[in-house]
Amino acid sequence: MDGFSFQSVKTTLVQSGAVLQLPDLLSERGLSRPLFVTDAMLIELGVVSPAIDHLRRSCDSVTVYDGIEPDPSERVVGDCLSAYRAGDCDCVIAIGGGSSMDVAKVVSVLSNNQHSLSEIYGVGMVSSPRKPLFLAPTTAGTGSEVTPVAIITTGETTKAGVSSPVLLPDVAILDAALTIGLPASITAMTGIDAMVHAIEAYTSKIKKNPISDMLALRALKLLSENIRTVLTSPQDTDAREAMLLGSMFAGQAFANAPVGAVHALAYPVGGHYHIPHGLSNSLMLPTVLNFNAEACLELYAELAAVLPGAEASALGLIDWFKELISQSGLPATLAQANIPESDLPMLASDAMFQQRLLINNPRAVDEETALQLYREAWQGWA
Numbered sequence: 001m002d003g004f005s006f007q008s009v010k011t012t013l014v015q016s017g018a019v020l021q022l023p024d025l026l027s028e029r030g031l032s033r034p035l036f037v038t039d040a041m042l043i044e045l046g047v048v049s050p051a052i053d054h055l056r057r058s059c060d061s062v063t064v065y066d067g068i069e070p071d072p073s074e075r076v077v078g079d080c081l082s083a084y085r086a087g088d089c090d091c092v093i094a095i096g097g098g099s100s101m102d103v104a105k106v107v108s109v110l111s112n113n114q115h116s117l118s119e120i121y122g123v124g125m126v127s128s129p130r131k132p133l134f135l136a137p138t139t140a141g142t143g144s145e146v147t148p149v150a151i152i153t154t155g156e157t158t159k160a161g162v163s164s165p166v167l168l169p170d171v172a173i174l175d176a177a178l179t180i181g182l183p184a185s186i187t188a189m190t191g192i193d194a195m196v197h198a199i200e201a202y203t204s205k206i207k208k209n210p211i212s213d214m215l216a217l218r219a220l221k222l223l224s225e226n227i228r229t230v231l232t233s234p235q236d237t238d239a240r241e242a243m244l245l246g247s248m249f250a251g252q253a254f255a256n257a258p259v260g261a262v263h264a265l266a267y268p269v270g271g272h273y274h275i276p277h278g279l280s281n282s283l284m285l286p287t288v289l290n291f292n293a294e295a296c297l298e299l300y301a302e303l304a305a306v307l308p309g310a311e312a313s314a315l316g317l318i319d320w321f322k323e324l325i326s327q328s329g330l331p332a333t334l335a336q337a338n339i340p341e342s343d344l345p346m347l348a349s350d351a352m353f354q355q356r357l358l359i360n361n362p363r364a365v366d367e368e369t370a371l372q373l374y375r376e377a378w379q380g381w382a
Contacts, residue, residue: 004209006256009146011171014245016237018175019051019095019136023058025171026091031132032060035089037080037104038096039068047138047178048095055093063087068100070276073153077106077117084111091132095178097190098142098277101135102150105167108133117152123356126164136173139182140223140230140243141190141278143197143251145172157271157350174248176241184231187243188328189278191227194247195220195321196281199289200260201253202303203296204360212257215249221306222246224320231328260361262288264354265373268347273339282330283337287377289318291369295362322381333380344374 013021026034034055042048043066055062065083069076080103084092089111094104109115114128135145144150150162179187202208202216223246229239265288266280275283293300293314300314310320331337334344348371351358358365365373 006211007165008252009168009172013171014174016176018173020054022051023055029132031091033088033090034059034062034093035084035087036062036064037094037100038066039100040066042096051095061087063089068096068103070099071153072099072103074117077103077152080107081110093134095136097139098144101144105150106162120162121160123163126166130166133169134171135169136175138178139190140179140247141193143247146248146251147255159271174244176237176244179240180235187230188330189276189282191223191243192282193278194250195223196262196285197250197254199303200262201257203299203362204257205362206360207257209257212253215253217306219246219249219253220303224307258360260357261365264357265351265370267354268350275337279330282325283334284377286318286322286381287373291373292362334378341378344378345371347374
């Protein structure tokens with residue numbers, strides 16, 4: 001076996017209602033002035049109100065920033081950082097989706113005044129410590145609460161990543177109560193996103209390792225066994241918690257065995273058409289699975305073996321996901337997502353900027369291959 005390293009979060013708290021323990025978590029660390037990062041919709045729906053109210057009763061001050069948007073921009077990061085400084089905060093809490101957590105990660109670094117945002121784009125560019133950081137996801141999808149990566153939108157259609165172990169939080173909190181009532185479409189696309197993380201980690205070409213493999217298999221089992229339950233019975237707390245655990249395991253897996261062509265081809269789709277990341281992954285998944293199958297026959301069979309009702313083969317894996325996507329109500333093709341066929345060459349060209357991901361794919365993907373995969377995803381597999 002080749003040598004490998006594995007990094008993850010120090011502390012994970014898993015319990016329904018666990019976010020109400022935030023005052024104690026802060027007090028134990030001598031903290032009392034948190035910046036609370038979330039989005040306006042979660043405020044409006046009352047999802048985060050109990051946590052905020054609980055913090056206000058015990059902290060010296062609580063500064064709430066709710067300006068998070070999907071695919072957060074550098075402007076959003078700057079506004080959030082300004083809120084941190086204006087509130088004289090001493091730590092960062094994020095309760096929300098991947099966008100909220102990614103912004104919180106970056107702000108926890110920038111608030112130390114040792115870096116500008118442009119200086120930390122890339123891998124291993126953070127050289128100073130961050131402020132204390134606490135993350136709690138409201139969707140079972142991104143795994144951002146346990147990954148050392150934050151993705152920020154840098155232009156109209158471009159994104160850049162900050163990748164450093166410094167971004168791993170002090171505490172990741174999995175609170176199933178936060179995901180109750182999540183719309184079915186978001187539940188479906190984020191759940192599929194998490195399963196893509198598990199699949200691509202398990203088949204990662206360069207950094208595949210036995211710890212990530214173990215986590216990816218367990219993640220896929222938990223997610224596949226519970227996704228239909230949370231779609232039909234959204235109030236099922238046990239199933240919601242299983243989805244959160246599966247998403248976290250998948251996040252830990254791909255944080256150490258990076259994702260490949262599904263993500264590489266999904267990013268231009270999301271960037272140009274503002275399609276949610278989970279949906280863009282879902283749109284590309286069957287086509288890329290089929291393309292990679294000849295290089296992953298044994299690995300795909302191992303993955304299929306944990307899927308309920310699937311044949312333990314590469315074809316069984318692909319067919320299982322085709323059926324799930326069909327049943328989920330999500331668009332199944334790029335055409336159904338209203339992406340013009342004439343734009344496919346542009347997407348293929350843009351995908352070539354994702355070499356950091358494409359190098360992890362089991363098969364090489366050049367621009368011509370990418371265009372063919374986009375065409376297949378546009379036409380559909382039904």
